[in-house]
Amino acid sequence: GRAPGERPYTLIDFFPDDFLTLMDESHVTLPQVRGMYEGDMSRKRVLVEHGFRLPSALDNRPLRFNEFMEMTNQRVYVSATPGPFEV
Template identity: 50%
Template sequence: MVIDESHIAIPQIKGMYKADRTRKSILVRYGFRLSSCFENRPLKWEEFKGYMKKVIFMSATPGEYECKLSRIVEQLVRPTGRSGKNSRLFK
């Protein structure tokens, strides 16, 4: 699994279930949806983590979660955008 812009994606995934539940609770309370709408929902964070067997977090500014789980690889690129002989990758 590759998670691009993980510093944004991870917090969004963590909050998706709660936001969906809150929105649907209001709709059910006022009669705009049936309570069965709760069955169709995004994954909870713990459920989503179950699918994360091998993950590549891609971010220029990794968050705390990504830093805790990953071995950071730094890419040094010259201002021209081309990798030069002085560019190195660190593990």
């Protein structure tokens, strides 16, 4: 098992260490990856506070942006309109 707050297991854990991540339409994809954790937590906190979910539900979550970046060492950003982060 995992400790509370520990990063969740994902399919990325089964990839070799040197896999390549291609992020198509990265100008859209990167903000979505950044926002997944906060959006999920916002919704679940309300459910936990009102008794509709157990507190352990907070540990079943998407990766934080920094966790995703740490797990994907080689990235290629593909975008017709790249932002400063992608350049």
